[in-house]
Amino acid sequence: MPELCGSTGLTDQLIRRVPLDREIVTLAARQHGVVARRQLAELGVSETVMRDRLRRGLLVPLHRGVYAVGHRRLRREGFWLAAVLAMGPDAALSHRDAAALHELRPANRERVELTTAADRRGTRQIAVYPRRRLDPLDVTVVNAIPVTSVARTLVDLAEVLPAARLGLVVSEAERRGVFDLNAVEAALARTRNRPGGGRTTLRAVLEEHRRRGAQLIRSELEERFAALVAAAGLPRPQTNRWIGDFEVDAVWPERRLAVELDGWAHHRDRTTFERDRIKANALAGKGWRVLRYTHDAVVRRPAEVAAELTAMLAA
Numbered sequence: 528m529p530e531l532c533g534s535t536g537l538t539d540q541l542i543r544r545v546p547l548d549r550e551i552v553t554l555a556a557r558q559h560g561v562v563a564r565r566q567l568a569e570l571g572v573s574e575t576v577m578r579d580r581l582r583r584g585l586l587v588p589l590h591r592g593v594y595a596v597g598h599r600r601l602r603r604e605g606f607w608l609a610a611v612l613a614m615g616p617d618a619a620l621s622h623r624d625a626a627a628l629h630e631l632r633p634a635n636r637e638r639v640e641l642t643t644a645a646d647r648r649g650t651r652q653i654a655v656y657p658r659r660r661l662d663p664l665d666v667t668v669v670n671a672i673p674v675t676s677v678a679r680t681l682v683d684l685a686e687v688l689p690a691a692r693l694g695l696v697v698s699e700a701e702r703r704g705v706f707d708l709n710a711v712e713a714a715l716a717r718t719r720n721r722p723g724g725g726r727t728t729l730r731a732v733l734e735e736h737r738r739r740g741a742q743l744i745r746s747e748l749e750e751r752f753a754a755l756v757a758a759a760g761l762p763r764p765q766t767n768r769w770i771g772d773f774e775v776d777a778v779w780p781e782r783r784l785a786v787e788l789d790g791w792a793h794h795r796d797r798t799t800f801e802r803d804r805i806k807a808n809a810l811a812g813k814g815w816r817v818l819r820y821t822h823d824a825v826v827r828r829p830a831e832v833a834a835e836l837t838a839m840l841a842a
Contacts, residue, residue: 547572548585555596558671559605563612564592589613590652603634608672610639610653618643619666620674621656622683628674631699642675642683656683662717664710678710682718685732686725694732701736701767704774708733748788749776751825759833761840771813773806778815782840785810787819 550570555562567577580586586594590613595601601609607628611618620628621642627634638654642661649655665679675683677700684693700706711733715726749766756763756777764777764786777786787803807817816839824832 547576548580551580551596558612559608560597560601561589561593561595561605561609561612562586564594566612590650604628604670604672607639610641611673613650613653614641614643614647614655615645617645617661618647618655618673619661620672621680622675622687625675625680626684626696628669628672629677629680629700629705630703631677631680631696631705660717665714665717676710676714677705678707678714679718681711682714682725682729685729686721686723688728690728690731693728694735697732697736708736748822748825752777752786752788752820755825755829755833756836758829759837761833761836770810770815773809775806775810779840782842783815784839785815785817786836787817788825789819789821 547570551562551567551572554566554570564577572580577586581588581594585597587597587599589595589599589606589609593609593613595605595609607620607624611620618641619625620639622640623632623636624634624640626632638649638652640654640656642656642659644659644661645657647655647657661675661679665676666673667676668674674680681693681697681700684696688696697706711729715729719726753763753766762779764779766777768775768778770778770785775785776788778784787807807819810817818835818839820832
């Protein structure tokens with residue numbers, strides 16, 4: 528699938544024309560540069576006006592009933608949404624393209640993969656999984672694009688990826704903090720009548736996940752912290768564990784002690800700073816004691832960190 532960006536003077540022509548054209552441009556701006564015929568009709572665009580805009584190149588056909596506005600120099604998100612719009616309101620991006628939108632694997636396919644409850648046929652540009660139930664819990668919206676949830680995406684991927692590659696996607700979901708085992712189990716239950724061996728593949732991957740106890744050491748900093756704990760003779764913590772709505776780097780549940788590790792790039796933006804404060808306050812409200820250690824503290828002052836941990840675990 529091409530990845531293009533930029534613009535031409537055609538969009539500017541639209542903006543300078545009648546208010547209706549400005550409405551079309553405004554809609555397209557919210558939708559990565561694409562619009563559907565049914566949306567144009569809702570704006571009051573007649574067939575005569577639509578044919579005129581097509582003739583002058585102000586609407587550029589992408590799929591049947593879906594157009595780029597002003598030009599077809601779209602980013603990947605534009606092609607994704609155009610495919611979803613082409614398959615109707617019951618469609619959602621799915622399988623490998625859904626995983627790419629969730630940033631769980633690279634986007635490397637020419638045909639966009641979609642799932643829909645309707646009876647639709649694919650095209651040269653769109654691969655469709657038709658007549659499949661999409662529970663509201665299985666669909667979300669990411670960057671203005673209807674897409675299957677992470678949990679449903681993992682279930683769908685299990686029918687098109689081998690176990691090894693599926694395991695990599697699960698690991699990436701864990702690394703990004705978006706893996707929810709309960710949600711995956713629920714999505715499996717909702718698709719229990721699906722034929723094929725995908726369920727068996729996913730079950731095997733989940734079993735491996737359980738066997739490892741989901742205790743994944745995700746970074747060099749976490750590895751150094753684990754080595755520090757071991758060298759100090761302290762009990763091994765549980766790592767990357769969920770406490771309520773928050774994932775914590777290391778916890779000693781029996782001592783209600785939690786540790787958060789801040790790497791070099793941590794806290795570069797206000798959103799991250801605020802989120803960490805919310806997490807710390809929520810943990811404190813549940814009776815947890817929270818310690819934070821920077822990369823510098825773990826690497827350059829391990830004795831101080833070990834001494835503080837020893838005291839807190841003994842308290």
